[in-house]
Amino acid sequence: MASMSGTAIATSARPQFAARAQVVKGFSGLKSVSFSIQRKSFPSVRLQAASRRLQVSCAAKPETVQKVCEIVKKQLALSDDAAVTGESKFSSLGADSLDTVEIVMGLEEAFGISVEEESAQSITTVQDAADLIEKLVDAKSS
Amino acid sequence: MFWLLRRNMLPLYLNSVARRPFASSPPPLPPAPLPCPRETHIWYVVPDELKDASRLNQYMELLSPCERQSVLRMNGERLQKGALLARTLVRTTLARYTDGRLSPKSFKFRKNRFGKPEVEWDNYDLWAPPPLQFNISHTSTMIACGVTLDLPIGIDIEEKQRKTSNDILSLAHRYFTSVEVAYLKTLADPECRQSEFIRLWTLKEAYVKALGRGFSGAPFKDFTIRLEASNGKQVTGESKSDGPSIVVEAVDDPGILMNRWKFAFFELNSHYTAVCMERDVKNPADGENNSLKLKVWRTLPFVEDECVTETDAVKNIIR
Numbered sequence: 001m002a003s004m005s006g007t008a009i010a011t012s013a014r015p016q017f018a019a020r021a022q023v024v025k026g027f028s029g030l031k032s033v034s035f036s037i038q039r040k041s042f043p044s045v046r047l048q049a050a051s052r053r054l055q056v057s058c059a060a061k062p063e064t065v066q067k068v069c070e071i072v073k074k075q076l077a078l079s080d081d082a083a084v085t086g087e088s089k090f091s092s093l094g095a096d097s098l099d100t101v102e103i104v105m106g107l108e109e110a111f112g113i114s115v116e117e118e119s120a121q122s123i124t125t126v127q128d129a130a131d132l133i134e135k136l137v138d139a140k141s142s
Numbered sequence: 143m144f145w146l147l148r149r150n151m152l153p154l155y156l157n158s159v160a161r162r163p164f165a166s167s168p169p170p171l172p173p174a175p176l177p178c179p180r181e182t183h184i185w186y187v188v189p190d191e192l193k194d195a196s197r198l199n200q201y202m203e204l205l206s207p208c209e210r211q212s213v214l215r216m217n218g219e220r221l222q223k224g225a226l227l228a229r230t231l232v233r234t235t236l237a238r239y240t241d242g243r244l245s246p247k248s249f250k251f252r253k254n255r256f257g258k259p260e261v262e263w264d265n266y267d268l269w270a271p272p273p274l275q276f277n278i279s280h281t282s283t284m285i286a287c288g289v290t291l292d293l294p295i296g297i298d299i300e301e302k303q304r305k306t307s308n309d310i311l312s313l314a315h316r317y318f319t320s321v322e323v324a325y326l327k328t329l330a331d332p333e334c335r336q337s338e339f340i341r342l343w344t345l346k347e348a349y350v351k352a353l354g355r356g357f358s359g360a361p362f363k364d365f366t367i368r369l370e371a372s373n374g375k376q377v378t379g380e381s382k383s384d385g386p387s388i389v390v391e392a393v394d395d396p397g398i399l400m401n402r403w404k405f406a407f408f409e410l411n412s413h414y415t416a417v418c419m420e421r422d423v424k425n426p427a428d429g430e431n432n433s434l435k436l437k438v439w440r441t442l443p444f445v446e447d448e449c450v451t452e453t454d455a456v457k458n459i460i461r
Contacts, residue, residue: 049162064228075307082217084217093221101317102306105307105312108385117358117361
């Protein structure tokens with residue numbers, strides 16, 4: 001059902017922050033923080049200048065991404081060692097529209113959340129799904 | 143069997159006019175007469191029938207560089223082969239209707255503002271290309287391309303045996319209209335309910351694809367598809383009158399059928415196949431009751447074509 005878009009590899013919509021944090025004045029003891037880049041996609045780093053502590057918030061916890069990968073693999077009947085990561089696009093994994101809605105329902109059940117149709121439309125990668133899930137879980141518990 | 147061109151073997155030049163073919167040029171495709179105004183032509187490929195690595199490499203040559211990259215981005219060989227065959231099917235099918243003037247390779251495509259793919263025709267001095275419209279659908283075991291002359295078309299296929307992970311009624315409550323849910327509830331037999339769910343899903347997909355506005359442009363919950371008996375009564379699980387027809391109506395405006403669209407639903411190669419096509423209002427012969435005409439071919443591009451319209455391959459047609 002999918003058609004080829006013919007576009008180059010889509011880069012993540014999220015701005016890729018440098019993995020080197022800025023030096024914050026008045027910060028006791030800490031001059032700089034650096035992170036080594038292990039993978040192509042790395043968590044975005046935000047500095048909360050308002051608070052007195054350095055906060056790092058990742059896009060989504062690895063466990064969440066992992067769980068999404070499991071659910072996706074199960075729905076699409078992929079083998080356990082199939083290469084599914086946060087960057088994987090649902091269309092590249094062979095998901096059609098019925099697969100996508102079933103994946104969304106599977107995620108809702110696994111995480112105890114409810115996904116609006118508009119939000120579901122915007123999910124193209126596993127990472128998108130994981131980010132949305134954590135957003136909804138956080139919103140539910142706050 | 144590794145049939146794919148490796149990344150480092152991909153041609154470095156992008157100008158397709160200057161390039162030499164990787165393998166020998168494919169033979170010309172037999173030209174096909176254009177679809178009539180009420181007709182949809184369907185060409186389909188069965189991926190399992192194509193195992194020849196050099197044939198697949200030949201197909202790869204037909205694609206644009208962008209399409210080739212898209213194919214290689216698919217996750218795994220099976221999905222890459224499916225993507226390759228889908229583009230090959232579109233290009234070879236369209237080429238058939240140009241009376242030998244355009245090769246499969248020479249087609250260009252663009253998306254309409256909602257993302258629906260369409261042909262981007264060049265300007266030719268002494269020839270007006272036929273205003274072909276097309277749509278494709280695929281499963282892991284079949285790829286189908288529908289073609290019309292100048293009329294929007296949507297096609298969707300699904301394996302008959304497709305099972306859902308979620309309960310049918312849960313899916314239906316979530317994505318279908320109350321009329322459709324009520325219809326599914328009249329079906330006591332779970333297998334019957336399963337297949338009717340798939341039938342409805344493919345018909346709704348075909349309609350959305352024909353509209354060309356994308357899944358969000360025509361949400362499933364906004365329109366009902368159902369069978370209407372010739373006496374005007376809705377067809378339920380128990381009563382099936384002679385010659386029911388498939389109709390679509392807006393949820394906001396029940397009872398007002400959207401006559402602009404006509405449907406066909408049939409079984410093809412163990413797949414449920416739904417086709418939705420706009421009625422040709424410009425043609426006075428296409429009165430209200432004229433149903434969608436179908437012609438169906440099985441193809442292995444450049445190998446063989448077989449017209450299967452009047453055969454057992456096409457079954458249980460409902461329009």
